[in-house]
Amino acid sequence: MSATAPSEGFGLRGSTLTLIGIALVGLYLFPVYWMYISAFKTSSEIFADPPTMFPENGTLSSFVWIFTQEHVGRYLRNSLIIAVSTMALTIVLGSLGAYAMSRIRSRAVDVALVTVVVLQTFPEALLATPMFVIFRELGLLNTHLAVVLATTTKTLGFALVFLRPIFAQVPFALEEAAFIDGASRLQSFRLVVFPMVRVGVLVVAALTFVMAYGEFVYPLTLLTRAELQPAPVGIYQFVGAEYADWHRVMAFASVFVTPVLLIFLLLQRRIVSGLTSGALK
Amino acid sequence: MQTRRDAAILWLFLILPVGYMVAFVGYPVVYNLVMSVQDVTLGNLATWDRPFVGLGNYVELIANERFRLVVRNSVIFVTVNVVLQIAFGLAIALYFENRFPGARYMRGLFLAAWMLPPLVIGALWKWMYAADYGLINYVLESIGLSDGPIYWLSNPDIVLAAVIAANIWFGTPFIMLLLSAGIANIPRELYEAASLDGAGAIQRFRFVTLPMLKATLLAVACLATVYTMRAFDLIWALSQGGPIDASNVLPLYSYQLSFEQFRFGGGSAVATFSFVVVFIVALLYVRTIRHEKAM
Amino acid sequence: MLRRRLLCASALVACLSAPATAQTTVDLWHVFNIETDMIHQAIKDYNASQDEYRIEPRVLPFVQLQTELIKAVATGDVPDLITVDNPVLVSLAAQGALEDLTDLVSESENIDPEVYVEGPWRSNVWRDQIYGVPRDANTIGVYYNKDMFREAGLDPESPPATWDELRDAAQTLAGDGVNGIAFSAIMSEEGPFQWLPFLYQAGGSLDNINSPEAVEALQFWVDLVESGSASPDVVNMRQYEAANTFMAGNAAMAISGPWELPRIEQEADFDWSLALLPVKADKNIRASALGGYNWAIPAGAENVDGAFEFIEFMSRQDVLQNGWDTGRLPPRTDITVPDPRWPEAFATFNEQLQTAIPRGPHPRWPEISKALQIAIQEALTGRKSAQDALDSAAATINPILQETPL
Structure with a gap:
């Protein structure tokens, strides 16, 4: 709680909190990441087993289509x-x-x-x-x-x-x-x-x-x-x-x-x- | 020091929004109520001249074991969602209330989950839950937490929990933001005073945060109940309420009766039933805030 | 009425941009969102070919078409022409939501019931009256991965032809993250669509849904799942998801229809082929599912004549032959598709179409279908035995069929 640490300088405690914060946000927003990368995948890669964390045959075609x-x-x-x-x-x-x-x-x-x-x-x-x-x-x-x-x-x-x-x-x-x-x-x-x-x-x-x-x-x-x-x-x-x-x-x-x-x-x-x-x- | 004109203005302020809601939603609600006591088909849908069946649609519903299952699912769905969304929302809000670099931005980022269209959320979670090529099983198996695939969406005993988890993920950021605003409104002096009195973090939470947040928490609980009561698109996209209605809830069931099976009377009866339930929740809410005023 | 004013306004714009006489707008709601579907070019051609009517299309998401149509009926503001998933048409007709087209059809030079494939045509007829005209037809077969067949020591040139062969092949092919076969048993119309062929192959029928034959048909699916040949996730897979697992190499076979061909051609980086649905050896009955869309005119439409003229236009040789480009079979026997894409698949699906059985037609089909969906899912999830699940389905379906037989 903010009141526990009136905010002068961030220091070590600040960095630790930031790191944990980033981890929390990253984990939480994983599905959102999945949305972004799925936009670059082909439809069979979306269903590939095991799932690919990063598009292997990345294609911009969906975005090209969207923007044109x-x-x-x-x-x-x-x-x-x-x-x-x-x-x-x-x-x-x-x-x-x-x-x-x-x-x-x-x-x-x-x-x-x-x-x-x-x-x-x-x-x-x-x-x-x-x-x-x-x-x-x-x-x-x-x-x-x-x-x-x-x-x-x-x-x-x-x-x-x-x-x-x-x-x-x-x-x-x-x-x-x-x-x-x-x-x-x-x-x-x-x-x-x-x-x-x-x-x-x-x-x-x-x-x-x-x-x-x-x-x-x-x-x-x-x-x-x-x-x-x-x-x-x-x-x-x-x-x-x-x-x-x-x-x-x-x-x-x-x-x-x-x-x-x-x-x-x-x-x-x-x-x-x-x-x-x-x-x- | 209130003049009569001032009082009139206050009442006008009150009547404007309430009148607005009654004007636009009143008719649809009556429309549903009337249909729920009629025998409605596509043929007579355009007229109001339909056979009156009294409580027939309701009697038929209550006799239907599928409806009882859906009610049970709804109760679990709403209760677990409200409790856990508030718990997680409060935890996240308090964590990011700490002052550290990037705290506010990170807190804002959570809202991305709440901004996605339900169709997209449903598809994403359906992929992640897929037993054979889904990410969740892949991770669980890689780190040795399970040795065979878990059938998140096709095992009737698990599917409701899976759907609830996805909905909590979707709803928590919104709740978290509302709670953050509430926390931001707590005067800092109170914490300082508590600290001076030697209160630890847990005590400050118990004796400062919670009491000061009570009004916000109540409002949030009420909203969360209303929103999860009408949750619909996400479940539809994720499991269509299946298998065998194991993850079906009242609004989806009502929609399926009306728009897929043309049983409009039954669909309206389900909607009216939910309406009554929420009416009770709303009454409880108002009673509680009256107590709070009296304190 | 603002709607009408807006329509006038859009007609006015049309007048200004192209010198034409006053046109009547025909509102068409359809679900064909793929740019290459025959409907898009046909609308342009039709609008250019004459100046009496102007087709104004509104593309709706598939799941929203029925919802929007119901709203339209409820408010009396119906479009002039819609496309309807064929099992639903008769329930719409029986409830008085569709115009009776019998007279228009009998006067039509182009639309002759005799030239239509029987199944698609039957899905438009209720109590001897005609309420729709088939737009396209489809059916299902077994897609299979020839590479996987070779690796498993199976002959890719002789795919499974009987239930036993299919079961054995699926068992042999399954393993190591790969399912032997994928199909759709989801809680929607797609589940019965895929299962009913097996019911008929076993010699079963809807009006005796808990017969030993029907139980065998359901048990066949249950065995595929329980033996590990198919994923228990089939109860939550739409047909395109079953096809996706096939295209991604996660399933060696998949039951699906010709609409997947453009995608499979693009996405599958392996050698694949297509087989007829199997038969049950002791019965040897060929049967398949009939899918497809019909044209229908909502009751109370303002421009019935214009709508019907467009239906006639859409039923011409030069239009219907293009349907196959997106995997839509012509619903009539007198249409030739010159130089078809995927010629083998075209032949297989056409052969399969001859034994395709329509769902219903029945005014309460959605309820019958729901009972089947529940039975299929109860059996596949192990909640009930195939017999018990179908007994429950019979308890729902029999009274409906007693009241109104198929």
Whole structure:
């Protein structure tokens, strides 16, 4: 725990921890490594016995195929549009709701929480048909908006459940002080509360982004036109009736995951700096 | 010092997200409920004019030994997943809470597991689990831990554990990140004070980390339950619920009834059954946080 | 309706890019994601050949086609034309989800039931009405690794022809990380697809599924696994996974179909060949599985005529002859494939197709199939004896068949 070693200089203990850390991450992410190298293997090598740790007859053909297909860029762009919009909508609704839940003292909050938690438990595969009906009535089929609205039902529950305790940690006293100074509820939310919870909000936002980025069922159902489809639907195009092009699946998945993973790693730094700036001190 | 307008705004904040969920998910839920008490076929699927069968679909389910097996699997799947995801998630989060070079980046890397599409995770684990050419058996045999192949996905006694392990691998990073955020919010002063009072690492964990993390842990447990309750794609890609339903769970079973066997009423009844179970979990969750407030 | 507006918009774009009269769009959902499948060129050719209809394809992942179709039926927003895995067609038809094509077929010059191979055609007929037209046909045979045959001292030119020979060969070939034979007994339609030929070879039948013959057929598979000739993982192997283990040199033989040929040609770096499914010596009944896709028009489709015209186009000699390039056999007897790729395999699979038996056709086929899948898996995993497993299957299947016979 960080508190056991206030962080001056890393020294031997730091190096040991780093080494163990690397080993842990390496072991844990082995399947991810497997994904990357499988993209370079031929399909019979994928099933070779014994398994090969490194492609023996490495081929770039899957990646060449991916990058010479204009569709891949289109799939990724669609994923990005859907993920960013879903994240924005979720965070706005989720923050407001979580703030209210942490401030209202009433049974209604319990009812609201149960409602939200329960409503997100149906597997999407079963929700997809009625969702289709809703969005057809709204005239939104074949729009990204429909997918964003539908996907937000998956992410909003998560955001509320997780943001509520974060908002609850902001002491009432701080807000009281702001009110005495004449601040309105909105001002207090914006100027006092939000800066104190932004780390938590950032984490929730990032996770919401990833959830929406990987969404499969709703786009498949609500978008019938290929040019609107996001990448997770695109990945399925290689899984055919009688066989799957696994090396292409893996190549596409690598291209799909890597940029987001990199962005996420950069974002980690933001989270760290948010912490060290002493938001909660 | 709250004005009436301020209070109204607070309620508006609350109603917006809850109203949103009710508006978009309420209808689908009702849709399922209604189908679960009807005799639904492809022929009458487009109309609402279907024979009412009361609780017939439910009675048929409960009499079905396959359904009972699936319920048993689901209970094991969810319980083990929630407990172990939280345990592993907490362990990893605490480890990378230590300050050492690269700690934050490594912690972020874990999330790669959670980002992969379920189709890809299913395929990767299926290859690794393959008895004859799979990596796991290869490693176990090389280091002498087993002398014959283990049939991870084709032995009905093992397959559920194999599927659970893959799902824990997939779900833990997410849980870990949520817990990390919770840990980051614990004021450092508390640890310093505890240290001054002579508390060791274990005591600090017990008397500082755990109590301060309680709200987060509850939220995480609730979320993990909901997510594993509806786990679907990964199991489908990995074992299709087989062999002989030994790794089948409620959402997958419901999907198979509705979309593979055209037994829409039965499929909806299974979904409604899960819904009731989660409703109970949600009530427990809310009760617990009310206690927590009262403290 | 936005959907219609969008369709108009896309039609408008088409009008602007190519001067044509107002075209009717025919929505086609299919599962053929391989670029070389005959459907892709045919759609282009058809769209270019006339300007009354425009085929608008939507390629769906195989497992999603049925799901999407059910959603479409539920919401009344159906496409005009779909491809259906043939055992499912009659269950869709019996539930009223498909248009009756009987009149259109009787008026058609190109589509004559007489010229179709019997099995594929039968899979479209329910209560004497026609609900589909075969698009392609396939069946299964035994791929074998000639190099491994030689190494094991077996004659690569005379592959196993009977059950006993297959069992012995598999036993001889197995060992040292190599399975004698790979097949698919997975919990999906593919399991019964591969097992039912053995049932018929043994003289068994679906309406007497716990007969001694049926038990023998299931026991034959059980013995292959228990003797170590086949991997217990067959219960979790899809057909392409069985074929993959063969291509990677992990199995000396594999039961699979012609769709694997392009891949085997590319991936297998050994000498291989193909044999007919074996017969049971004392019965000498040839039987194989019938697979393939049929064209069908969902009930309530807006452009039945356009869809049917495209079906007729897809049933022409110059289109169907291209199916074999991706291992799809023509479903009709009057089609010649000039200079076929893999000529020997073409001959073998065509011969096999003559004895291919359709699954069903039965409106409740998915439930029958599920009962078979469970029985196969119970026996192969040792949960039940072959007899007990099939007794349980009979308890499910017999009432269904009593209500509606095959």
